[in-house]
Amino acid sequence: MRRIGFTTVIAVIGFVFLYAPILSLVIYSFNASRLVTVWGGFSTRWYGELLRDPQILRAAWISLQIAVATATIAVVLGTLAAFVLMRFGRFRSRALLSGMVTAPLVMPEVITGLSLLLLFVSMEQIIGWPAGRGLTTVIIAHVTFAMAYVAVVVQSRLAGTDTSLEEAAMDLGARPVRVFFDITLPVIAPALVAGWLLAFTLSLDDLVIASFVTGPGASTLPMVIFSKVRLGVSPEVNALATIVIAIVALGIGIAGWQMRRRKDG
Template sequence: MRRSWFLWLTAGLGFLFLYAPIASLVVFSFNESKLVTVWGGFSTKWYGELLRDEQILGAAWISLKIAALSATGAVVFGTLAAYVLLRVGAFWGRPVLRGMTTAPLVMPEVITGLSLLLLFVSMERALGWPAGRGMMTIVIAHTTFALAYVAVVVQSRLVDMDDSLEEAAQDLGAGPVRVFFDITLPVIAPALVAGWLLAFTLSLDDLVVASFTSGPGASTLPMVIFSKVRLGVSPEVNALATLILAVVALGILLAGLVLRRR
């Protein structure tokens, strides 16, 4: 039993390490003082400040739109990629597709960002599209890297799925399209939801790829936060972090309740 307490102590310290910074963000968001690290009394004034900050609010709106669009795109293309990899049988390009759906998971963001930017610039020169960079180009970039994560989630669901269901439908005369929409899609739907949320979070969180592929007038929330934070700590950013945490916690709570009721 002696080893057991040692194990739990190290694990406890590990969890402290994971959560202490998050706790400090929350605590100092209610700090009266502007010096984020010295306690100057309880106050909610930074939340008021945050809600009056047009720059942050505007950027948050842009980020939410980009995240919703790219998560939807990533679910469509990621599900198709997963389906093609596991259900349509062998074809010459399968190893290539498999490589292209796993490589973005581990590609450094600076390379993804730079390479997409160079592509957009060359495409604009050769085809006239996309005309300039902005929301549209960020959405394409985010769709591309989030697609890989969706493909992983959907693939693991497809592997677990009993394919005799699909076979039975086929034997009863349903065409492949009908089988997909009536059988496969409902079964893998939870994975699509999980994949969408994952892609949404990834997009909302991304600074590097968005910075490379953005243009004037399309600053996302991480871009605005980064430029603020570079100048030093700001209690307003702490307030924003606390709000994000609250939304995430609420979302998880709701998801838990919905799942329990099933």
């Protein structure tokens, strides 16, 4: 018993550490009182106020549009990058591409945000595009870092798959484009779904980069939440957080159940 003792204890403490703040937030989202100290009884009042707040609803709609566009473009570009790196062997710009695909993963967000904003401003001065900042500039910025995550996910899937099917198809005379769409794509489809969801989440979650590159009238949901949170306790945000956690837990639960069913079946 002593042998498993230490790591198990640390692991339990670790999981409590991971979940205690989230749990406390969920509980207080049902608090009728505005004050955190006072338990005013169970209430869903803040959920109602959340759904009637026009500023939050508008920002949520903007964020959703950005996230869907980002995820879709990032999956295309990230998959291309991963495919090129895994299946094209050696080419001249390989080291450059590989470096640029991994660097955004660790680059501090303030640097990415500032550098893209300065780029957009300079481009506007020189070629007149993008005219002003808003949805388009946020989407471009999000695609740039999200495609790196997609590339990592797709790369690991490509590394785990056998190339013999692709080679057999080519030996039988199939054109490379056809091989890609008929063989490679179905094989890596789960990674594309995972990459899309990851890019979607990252985009929906981003505060820092969006704050730099957005323009008037295009405040994203995290920007609105941030300004509310900065002013102090906001029970509406508790309610919003609980909804987000519920959706994510449900999504991951379904994904896990699907995976297990596929393994069993």
